[in-house]
Amino acid sequence: METVIKQKIKQVKKGDHSAFEDVVSFYQNKVYQICFRMIGNKHEAEDLAQEAFIRAFVNIQSFDSKKKFSTWLYRIATNVTIDRIRKKKPDYYLDAEVKGTEGLDMYSQLSSDQPLPEEELESLEMQTYIQNEIMALPPKYRSVIALRYLDELSLLEISEILDIPVGTVKTRIHRGREALKKRLRSV
Numbered sequence: 001m002e003t004v005i006k007q008k009i010k011q012v013k014k015g016d017h018s019a020f021e022d023v024v025s026f027y028q029n030k031v032y033q034i035c036f037r038m039i040g041n042k043h044e045a046e047d048l049a050q051e052a053f054i055r056a057f058v059n060i061q062s063f064d065s066k067k068k069f070s071t072w073l074y075r076i077a078t079n080v081t082i083d084r085i086r087k088k089k090p091d092y093y094l095d096a097e098v099k100g101t102e103g104l105d106m107y108s109q110l111s112s113d114q115p116l117p118e119e120e121l122e123s124l125e126m127q128t129y130i131q132n133e134i135m136a137l138p139p140k141y142r143s144v145i146a147l148r149y150l151d152e153l154s155l156l157e158i159s160e161i162l163d164i165p166v167g168t169v170k171t172r173i174h175r176g177r178e179a180l181k182k183r184l185r186s187v
Contacts (some may be wrong), residue, residue, distance in 0.1 A: 002068065002069070002070075005023060005026065005069050005070075006065060006069065008020070008022050008023050009023065009060065009063060009065065009069055010065070012057070012060050013060055013061060013063075017057075020057055020060075023069075024053050027053075027070065027073055028049065028053075030070075030074075030151070031049045031052055031053065031073065031074070031077045032045055032046065032049040033150070033151065034049075034074055034077045034078060034081070034146070034147070034151060035048040035049050035052070035077055035080070035081045037131075037134070037146040037150045037151070038078070038081040038082070038085065038139075038142060038143055038146050039081055039084065039085065040131065040132075040135045044084065048077065048080050048081050048084060049077065051080050052073065052076045052077035052080045055076050055080065056072075056073050056076050059076075067160075068157075068160075071157055071160045071161055074147075074153075074157075074161045075160065075161040075162065075163065078143055078147070078161050078162060081143075082139055082143060085139050086139070130184070133180060133183045133184055134146065134150075134180065136183065137176055137179055137180065137183075138179075140172055141172055141175060141176030141179060141180075142176070143162065144158055144162070144169055144172040144173050144176055145173065145176040145177070145180065147161065147162075148173055155169050155170060155173075
């Protein structure tokens, strides 16, 4: 499939912009997953994936055809997402106490139109819990953990996507796992 993608990229570089549609179709789910696993919000992940494809299209001339396109594209998606995480500052914290009340936090202010179904699968709860714990990791650990264990990329691919040495990837994975272990001790 990589040869087909390379052919499409050549067509795009020659001015056939419609060939990029096929590239987007092929990679859209994977790019979305990368963004979602790092940002944790479906709508933001969709926006970030779209932004990653726009950046890839605009900068397609800088892509080195000798390298793997997916690695280049995933690096763009990761960088776009990391940029958004850095710019994002929470306006409020749900666990912050509401002024003038004793013991009430913002969670109690959220509407509960639909109660959580009691029969929700335990595995889904666990996945959500683990995803939240991954989201709580610092971005440099969160990105390598997501790329390694959720997207199942190799150390070399992660190194190329993040533009850091393989040794640094290994270190961040190790430290990220250790931080995650500490967070998951209660499970």
